[in-house]
Amino acid sequence: MLGVSGGSVIDVLAEGLPTLNTDWKSWRIFLCDERLVPADDPESTYGAYVQKLLPKIPEFPPDNFLQANVSVSSEESAKDYEQRLRELWEAAGTNPNQVPYGMSDCLILGVGPDGHTCSLFPDHSVLEVKDSWVTYIEDSPKPPPKRITLTYPFINKATHVIVLAKGEQKAQIVKNLQKGVDLPIGRVNNPGGRLEWILDHLVV
Numbered sequence: 001m002l003g004v005s006g007g008s009v010i011d012v013l014a015e016g017l018p019t020l021n022t023d024w025k026s027w028r029i030f031l032c033d034e035r036l037v038p039a040d041d042p043e044s045t046y047g048a049y050v051q052k053l054l055p056k057i058p059e060f061p062p063d064n065f066l067q068a069n070v071s072v073s074s075e076e077s078a079k080d081y082e083q084r085l086r087e088l089w090e091a092a093g094t095n096p097n098q099v100p101y102g103m104s105d106c107l108i109l110g111v112g113p114d115g116h117t118c119s120l121f122p123d124h125s126v127l128e129v130k131d132s133w134v135t136y137i138e139d140s141p142k143p144p145p146k147r148i149t150l151t152y153p154f155i156n157k158a159t160h161v162i163v164l165a166k167g168e169q170k171a172q173i174v175k176n177l178q179k180g181v182d183l184p185i186g187r188v189n190n191p192g193g194r195l196e197w198i199l200d201h202l203v204v
């Protein structure tokens with residue numbers, strides 16, 4: 001079970017994932033966040049994966065990529081996505097309420113220049129959501145405004161989290177975290193699991 005992000009992560013995964021020698025039929029892919037726009041909108045993360053990644057892995061059953069319902073309210077869309085995530089775990093024979101770790105095998109997170117990850121933005125009340133796996137926002141500081149996003153209670157139970165940070169500006173975020181600045185990406189913490197950052201710039 002792999003969670004994928006939008007933005008610059010999409011191109012990296014569209015290049016890297018197809019090189020894996022794997023049984024794609026056993027994979028389930030879901031979105032760490034989604035912009036609530038139709039799949040053919042250039043802002044749709046699902047739409048971008050359908051265009052850029054799926055044609056390169058024809059063995060992967062497209063239905064195993066969990067698309068968000070964008071034709072209902074943001075709140076309903078978040079509830080629906082969480083429900084379908086729960087069904088994935090149940091289908092795998094796991095009671096999702098009893099999983100201490102390993103909620104997902106791997107989450108690949110991006111990070112914005114403001115330190116946001118998924119659609120968890122600095123100083124936003126969405127950071128405090130503790131009672132669901134998936135929540136929604138309707139006032140995203142980065143357009144489009146309506147989005148659903150994984151929450152920390154879900155993210156921080158992943159077995160493996162990889163943060164992909166491309167560019168010097170994002171490497172600077174690591175510096176800020178080291179100085180103790182509270183940023184959404186800095187709240188990603190999956191004790192018992194593995195947390196890795198992949199950077200293409202070094203800031204000293």
Ligand SMILES: O=C1O[C@H](COP(=O)(O)O)[C@@H](O)[C@H](O)[C@H]1O
Nearest residue numbers: 005006007008009110111112118
């Ligand atoms: O809006 C979003 O932004 C972040 C970061 O995007 P990037 O293009 O700066 O890498 C992304 O991780 C998230 O999934 C997306 O919805």
